[in-house]
Amino acid sequence: MKSSKCRFCRSEDLHDVIDLGKQPLANAFSGSANKSINLKRYDLKVVRCKRCNLCQLSEIVHWSEIYNNYSYLSSSSKPLVDHYKKLVSSLDASYSIKNSYILDVGCNDGILLDCYDEITPKNKRVGVDPSSVAKLAKEKGYQVFNSPLNLALSEQIILSVGNKFKIITFTNVFAHIDEIHEVMKSLSKLMNEDTILIIEAPYLYEMLENKYFDTIYHEHYSYLSLLPMLLLMEEYKLEIFHVEHSNIGASGPNLAYHVRFKTKNEYTEIIKTTIAYELEKIKSGIFDNYQKSIEEWKKSLIELIDEEVKSGGVVGCVGSPAKGSTLLNFIFSPSNNKVELISEVNPIKINSYLPGLGIKIVSESEFDARGITLAILLAWNYSDFFIEKYKQKQSSYKLLVPLPELNVYKN
16 A cells, blocks of 8 residues: 555655665565565655655555564564663663553563563553464463554453553554554553653664664554654654663664653753754755665675675575565565575574575574575674674674674674
8 A cells, every 4th residue: 555645744745765676574484485585575665754754664564464474573582682671670760660550562472571570460561462473472471462552452451451551662663553643542541641651663863874774674664753753742742751762672773762641841851952963964965865875885785795606605694684684685686696594593484484585594503504604694783792692603604794884704
């Protein structure tokens, strides 16, 4: 479905930012190379609203197609587990949440709900997730609603739980929502004056500055920044009173928005500073040359890979996050792919094939035995973790971290 209006402010004044061509769904891992190569492809193009500065996809794939057979398990990432433990500790220190009701929207396998073990009982931790992996959170004993958040579900949750929530989290989820105004209306049913809403998402201006184009895929309907988020929240009598940057997130560096019901008509200092930063970036023309900078990066990466292959080397990849599908499908087509295989620790993905290119995903032990000479780290957002692991294992291949700049490591 084509998107002709801004999801937030409903303006039709949309302008192109970047076109990554037609791509398959980034988490549609298949059981065979042939099925992978023949997956349906959709336009992967980002447009910008000139009125509120929200960036969003030009084509929307319905959530039911994306999440029906979902293979992303949050808990398979140790850095992400550690990040969420720190997040919960910070929330408790800032907002005194002991013995409180907690709602995690997009709870996946329960990764964030698990982090409240020392803070609030399991029967006060609730999850919402439309994907097939929500059953894993339910198996842990949490009350999980296997559906997108909407008005009807919010009323069902309140009836079932019997209480409104102290903390509501959307960690790497808010950008996945198409019917955003339905969700905002739903939040009014779930929140009270004491509720703190935490929305954590990749930060648009970091994506633009550091070439993090691979965070663009069909699950991410929107690419968020403070200016459009302020307008959206104000429409529903909410205020963003704090923002916090983190280098770790499910899709890369992110910004966390702290939201509550409106209490005053004045922005806090950190909000004023971030507004000024974003306005300066817009004035500098940051949107204008994004496509060109990504094309130049692509050319450099292809040259590096071609040189490795011509010298008799074998190219593989480390990790198979959704962003890796975007990156590889932008670089290669099925007929000119240069990547032999991909290593992974997520058992759901091992022995499946990367969407669009038919590259087999294998265990780390099988990968290490296959004579790889150059490995591209697709999970570059956890580069510190993987570089340390690479050094400890004394792996014989060179490790290429592709973003924000091409960097090659050797043991």
